[in-house]
Amino acid sequence: MSLLAIRSLDVCYGKVEAVRQVSLSIEAGQIVTVIGPNGAGKTTLLAATIGLLPSVGEMLFEGHDLRRLQVEARVEAGIVLVPENRELFGDMSVADNLVLGAYSHRHDRAGNRRNLDDVYHRFPRLLERRQQKANTLSGGERQMLALGRALMAKPRLLLLDEPSLGLAPLIVREIFKIIASLRETGVSVLLVEQNARAALETADVGYVLETGEIVNSGPADTLIHDPKLIATYLGGH
Amino acid sequence: MSSDIAAILAIDGIASGAIYVLIAIGFVLIFAVTRVIFVPFGDISAFTALTLAALETQRLPGTMGLVAMLAAMATLMQLTADIRASDLKAIPSTLFFYLVVPLVPVALMWFAAGSVMSMPVRMGLSLLLVLPIAPLLDRIVFRPIADASVLLLLTVSMALHFALVGLGLMFFGPEGVRTQPLTDASWEIAGMQVSLQTFLIVGSAVVFSTLLYAFFELTLTGKALRATAVNRTGARLVGIRPAYTGTMAYVLASILAGISGILISPVTTIFYDSGFLFGLRAFVGAIIGAMVNYPVTALGALLVGVLESFASFWSSAFKEVIVFSLLLPVLLWRSLSVGEVEDEAEE
Ligand SMILES: Nc1ncnc2c1ncn2[C@@H]1O[C@H](COP(=O)(O)OP(=O)(O)OP(=O)(O)O)[C@@H](O)[C@H]1O
Ligand SMILES: [Mg+2]
Numbered sequence: 001m002s003l004l005a006i007r008s009l010d011v012c013y014g015k016v017e018a019v020r021q022v023s024l025s026i027e028a029g030q031i032v033t034v035i036g037p038n039g040a041g042k043t044t045l046l047a048a049t050i051g052l053l054p055s056v057g058e059m060l061f062e063g064h065d066l067r068r069l070q071v072e073a074r075v076e077a078g079i080v081l082v083p084e085n086r087e088l089f090g091d092m093s094v095a096d097n098l099v100l101g102a103y104s105h106r107h108d109r110a111g112n113r114r115n116l117d118d119v120y121h122r123f124p125r126l127l128e129r130r131q132q133k134a135n136t137l138s139g140g141e142r143q144m145l146a147l148g149r150a151l152m153a154k155p156r157l158l159l160l161d162e163p164s165l166g167l168a169p170l171i172v173r174e175i176f177k178i179i180a181s182l183r184e185t186g187v188s189v190l191l192v193e194q195n196a197r198a199a200l201e202t203a204d205v206g207y208v209l210e211t212g213e214i215v216n217s218g219p220a221d222t223l224i225h226d227p228k229l230i231a232t233y234l235g236g237h
Numbered sequence: 238m239s240s241d242i243a244a245i246l247a248i249d250g251i252a253s254g255a256i257y258v259l260i261a262i263g264f265v266l267i268f269a270v271t272r273v274i275f276v277p278f279g280d281i282s283a284f285t286a287l288t289l290a291a292l293e294t295q296r297l298p299g300t301m302g303l304v305a306m307l308a309a310m311a312t313l314m315q316l317t318a319d320i321r322a323s324d325l326k327a328i329p330s331t332l333f334f335y336l337v338v339p340l341v342p343v344a345l346m347w348f349a350a351g352s353v354m355s356m357p358v359r360m361g362l363s364l365l366l367v368l369p370i371a372p373l374l375d376r377i378v379f380r381p382i383a384d385a386s387v388l389l390l391l392t393v394s395m396a397l398h399f400a401l402v403g404l405g406l407m408f409f410g411p412e413g414v415r416t417q418p419l420t421d422a423s424w425e426i427a428g429m430q431v432s433l434q435t436f437l438i439v440g441s442a443v444v445f446s447t448l449l450y451a452f453f454e455l456t457l458t459g460k461a462l463r464a465t466a467v468n469r470t471g472a473r474l475v476g477i478r479p480a481y482t483g484t485m486a487y488v489l490a491s492i493l494a495g496i497s498g499i500l501i502s503p504v505t506t507i508f509y510d511s512g513f514l515f516g517l518r519a520f521v522g523a524i525i526g527a528m529v530n531y532p533v534t535a536l537g538a539l540l541v542g543v544l545e546s547f548a549s550f551w552s553s554a555f556k557e558v559i560v561f562s563l564l565l566p567v568l569l570w571r572s573l574s575v576g577e578v579e580d581e582a583e584e
Contacts, residue, residue: 070478076476087468090468092460103475106457
């Protein structure tokens, strides 16, 4: 059974269909990436998966119908979204943002403390800045905080919307290293990225989304050599 | 005016200001978490005073009927919602939280009817009886329109206030009440008699504001409330249910309103409709704090209390006119600087 199975999903903004008949699946421990141009519907797909947008079609998480669950219940089930605009708690400290990340399983105090140490270990910058308010962080630090807060929720399926957006190349590499390392801890990832090359190098499976529809899919190491993809998304080479 | 009189007026003003502080902080708390400007909040305070007065004279307080009616309505609405969503597993918890929990203090009151209670017991019981009103109103009135605009929520809130005043008349009757003083003791300070009651009032305001602050800073639930206020979507994405934090905000704010009602009941005569004016004065404090800033809100509410005290010395008939006219420039100045606050909140 797939960890997440989406079949014939439609998502609309009023009359506008932003996602049309999308099917995709993620196996446990897999990293799956969805690439595509601006406005293709990638953010919309993630928002529907976490439950922020209503959708039509089938959506199963370990065989259970997801669409009956509210956002908060999906988070409790282990699906965690790092949204495109991060949605941090701007007026609160870095430490509070991280602590709140673990809200969905707040009773496991020992586990959460270990998890917090782990996040600080991955992002020493956050440890240095733990008393600083989130809205005074730099762009890159905010990305780290968003990812750190999501990891605090002990995700089983992590939905990442452009985690490398606006980051310096060195940190981009660091972020992708972290995403790849999640595989060993048993976390599955659905990764949406503009940086198609880096995404396909990290992922096991890739999907190409254009104007709301899946136009291509396959193992990431096949897609990365696909001449048509190289021309449109991978910038030659 | 001699400096003696000025000092007495100032102390009086600080005492009533301290009472408004509690209500004003509640306004800000509810608004921050739910975006509702809860106009009936002063009514909650008045109803606590009326409840306390009923207990003093060993009558059954009207609060019992009011809470029972609201609990029945909220339970029916939630049951309907559960059945519509074919979520039958939720029914026991619905019955527990919407029917059993609010009715526990009512039942306690029923069994204790007619018995003579000490003052702290009467106060505690009054507070418990009043506590469910605001969260139940939230479930009945605001939860179905939670995503509406702030303006619509305010309009509904205004209508709710008038409905509640009507219910107040029905359940409490038209008589005014004044409870026994907390204490008759007084201290002499710098040649002036200051009643111990004044100290108790100011002390309670300080203690409960501090407790609320500690709750926000130190507990996870407190942080979840702040998180909902700062970013609702962000809060949902970490698994915080806005309906839950909303209920918590109403409960906490009701504790503050209830305490203010207990503190004010020996100071002035309270009628079923007295709540609106306390609410309005406290609301001015909350506006001075731009509905977001707790310390400035507290200072604003104190300012209103002091102004009111001096105004009633100069001309008690024009007391409200003087208070609210003097506040106009302050409000204008605050509304000009509120723009900045909202920009910050956008971040
Ligand atoms: N709230 C909305 N109302 C109406 N249309 C919307 C709304 N949000 C997005 N859209 C439209 O839906 C389409 C898909 O948007 P979406 O944000 O999912 O794209 P995306 O693939 O994430 O793009 P990008 O790479 O630029 O982030 C776009 O055409 C967009 O204009
Ligand atoms: Mg996007």
